[in-house]
Amino acid sequence: MSAYPVTTAFLSASVILPLMDETVSLSKTVDIILAEASDDVREFIIVVCKRTKPKSIEVATVLTKRLSNRVSIHHQKLPFLGGAIREAFDLARGSHIIMMASDLETDPADVPTLIAEARRRPNAIITASRWRCGGRFEGYSKVKLAANWVFQRAFAVMFGTVLTDMTYGYRLFPTKLVQSIKWEELRHPFLFETIVKPLRLGVEVVEIPSVWKARTEGKSSNTFLSNFAYFRTGLKARFAPKKSLLRS
Numbered sequence: 331m332s333a334y335p336v337t338t339a340f341l342s343a344s345v346i347l348p349l350m351d352e353t354v355s356l357s358k359t360v361d362i363i364l365a366e367a368s369d370d371v372r373e374f375i376i377v378v379c380k381r382t383k384p385k386s387i388e389v390a391t392v393l394t395k396r397l398s399n400r401v402s403i404h405h406q407k408l409p410f411l412g413g414a415i416r417e418a419f420d421l422a423r424g425s426h427i428i429m430m431a432s433d434l435e436t437d438p439a440d441v442p443t444l445i446a447e448a449r450r451r452p453n454a455i456i457t458a459s460r461w462r463c464g465g466r467f468e469g470y471s472k473v474k475l476a477a478n479w480v481f482q483r484a485f486a487v488m489f490g491t492v493l494t495d496m497t498y499g500y501r502l503f504p505t506k507l508v509q510s511i512k513w514e515e516l517r518h519p520f521l522f523e524t525i526v527k528p529l530r531l532g533v534e535v536v537e538i539p540s541v542w543k544a545r546t547e548g549k550s551s552n553t554f555l556s557n558f559a560y561f562r563t564g565l566k567a568r569f570a571p572k573k574s575l576l577r578s
Contacts, residue, residue: 333572334511334531337425337504340448342372344422344505345430345441348414349376349390351383352432355547359430360393360401362438370445372424374401376432377414412513412520419508425452427503429524433545436500440540444502447536455528456502458540459495469544477557485564489529493537496525497560500540507533512577519563526567527575 360374376390394401406414426448430436447456459465486493499521515523
């Protein structure tokens with residue numbers, strides 16, 4: 331018997347889009363997804379905070395008017411990126427959730443591939459990988475690239491997995507799964523938490539190749555020092571009792 335809720339079919343996706351200072355890229359992300367996978371997307375949940383730029387909120391508001399009940403704006407209460415996504419997880423109404431960025435660093439053209447895999451394996455997490463054949467990094471420094479590769483290899487061995495990219499925050503999840511897990515991280519290491527806790531629970535994870543491109547709009551809020559917190563997140567999940575990873 332599975333320790334977590336089982337999902338037997340893909341019905342629709344809720345797309346979560348945290349928003350800080352993106353404008354044009356937010357609109358492009360939504361439009362590309364609608365052009366490629368409109369029938370499979372139930373809703374877009376745009377998450378904003380006190381630091382979200384007025385112009386970005388204005389663009390999001392225009393989307394709610396243009397797309398009616400398919401787009402909603404959520405004002406987060408928990409802080410930082412992890413807090414934004416954690417709250418959106420609990421708001422999602424689709425059978426599956428797509429976690430991605432609003433700045434085009436996560437290629438929206440990959441959404442149909444994520445969904446196609448979810449139809450074949452509805453109980454699995456489908457995650458994008460920049461390291462798989464066909465994927466790549468564009469605009470990533472050589473030092474960061476080397477550090478990323480070493481980190482991926484180390485934690486793949488620790489978790490006994492063949493996954494190649496455990497830190498990329500571009501994933502499709504069964505909604506019941508993420509709503510059953512006890513999430514703890516608030517900052518960017520949350521993206522890593524969303525793969526290591528399911529791995530510890532025995533969830534199947536499938537990778538698809540994807541191209542990461544450095545954002546051309548806005549500025550990243552992920553600092554260099556915050557990267558060291560990923561180690562704590564991974565080690566904590568690896569040795570945690572499985573029952574402790576689930577909500578009461």
